[in-house]
Amino acid sequence: MxxxxxxxxxxxxxxxxxxxxxxxxxxxxxxxxxxxxxxxxxxxxxxQQRAFVRIDVAILVQIRAINADEMLDDTIINASTKDISGGGVQIVTGHKWPIGTKLMVTIHYPQIGSLTLKSEVVRVFQPQYELAVFWVGIRFLEIAEKDRGNIIKFIFKKQLEQRRKGWE
Structure with a gap:
């Protein structure tokens, strides 16, 4: 006591x-x-309470919403990541999905290739109310551990590159 x-x-x-x-x-x-x-x-x-390390990096993503019957919407939204981790991504987009929306997210990772992952919107933030730009937090729902491992290796490599640039 x-x-x-x-x-x-x-x-x-x-x-x-x-x-x-x-x-x-x-x-x-x-x-x-x-x-x-x-x-x-x-x-x-x-x-930091995240399960995975997160790094700021811009990578091309393509997103399609999944409806209640688990069918993909025909509309493809192109966006860019703001940051990534082994558990999800935060994207910058002009599209605002409600929290809980299920998505199929295709991320075009350099050195890894494209990964298409079933995901869910967990957070939506509008940094400037006068602009229709949203930061959308997306959590991966289904991901193979091999793919998660490759993402984490990619993140560590990017961190090393950023540190080396800071030393120069």
């Missing part, structure tokens, strides 16, 4: 973002509810 004045490390989630911090216990009470009063936190750090 912490005593008054003890320093501790904490973690909290605010608006789907996780943070670690250091603080100290000012006071605690048990009744009627357990409550800790803590000092203003310091050494606050946002922590």
């Amino acid at each position: 912490l005593q008054q004045g003890d320093i501790f490390f904490g973690r909290t989630v605010i608006n789907h973002a996780a943070f670690e911090f250091t603080s100290s216990l000012l006071n605690r009470q048990i009744n009627p509810l357990p409550v800790w009063t803590i000092a203003l936190p310091y050494n606050i750090k946002k922590i």
